[in-house]
Amino acid sequence: MWRRRTVPLREKTLWRMLYETAARASEVLALDVEDLDRARRWARIGSKGGSVDMVVWAALTARLLGCYVTDRTGGPLFLTRWRSRTAPARRDLYEATGQARLSYRTAAAEFRKHSGGWTLHQLRHSSLTHLAEAGVSAVMLQAKSRHRDLRTLSVYTKPGVEAVPGWMCRSADRRGSGWWAWLAVLGVGSGMAVDWGGLLTVPTAPPGWVCVGDWP
DSSP states (O other), X not given: OTTOTTSOHHHHHHHHHHHHHTOOHHHHHTOBGGGEETTTTEEEEEOGGGOEEEEEOOHHHHHHHHHHHTTOOSSBSSEEEEEOSSOOOGGGEETTTTEEEOXXXXXXXXXXXXXXXXXXXXXXXXXXXXXXXXXXXXXXXXXXXXXXXXXXXXXXXXXXXXXXXHHHHHHHHHTOTTOEEEEOSSOOOTTOOOOTTSEEOOSSOOTTOEEEXXXX
């Protein structure tokens, strides 16, 4: 969605940042420009329980932030489009233009409109699920999500069945050259032997199967 030309830059930046950091929307919306270390691609945020944590992002968020923040050196990171009609708290005001901090309510409504009904929290959920499907360890997922208890992390880390073939390929690659991972993507022919471990040491792929790996 952050690549759609019809989506405003502010929304693209916020959504991508939420996805890459796996942070809570309320935490990112509370950021000020001076909280960012854009060179190192991280920021300090106020987390649950009043603790101060660090979130990190990748290249696309970094590029979007450069376009969105431009030469601003302070004030709320994400701003309303127009000058505030009310008097927000001083911390929530960008004095140079009179714009206020973007509210959670407005940010959530914009995401619902462009996504077809999704919630901002689903960006955090999707980020952690995709990392789990890519094989990231529970310890690293806990560090990324900043969950104190691994049990609360489990709701996010339930890879779908479509993630299993990719895991099988990566597992085969780690076992060394000469092993091919065979993925039954088009079905198994009658009389064909199936290795449920996902590995067959044969030089030719059976009909209807796709192979991944290097044959020596």
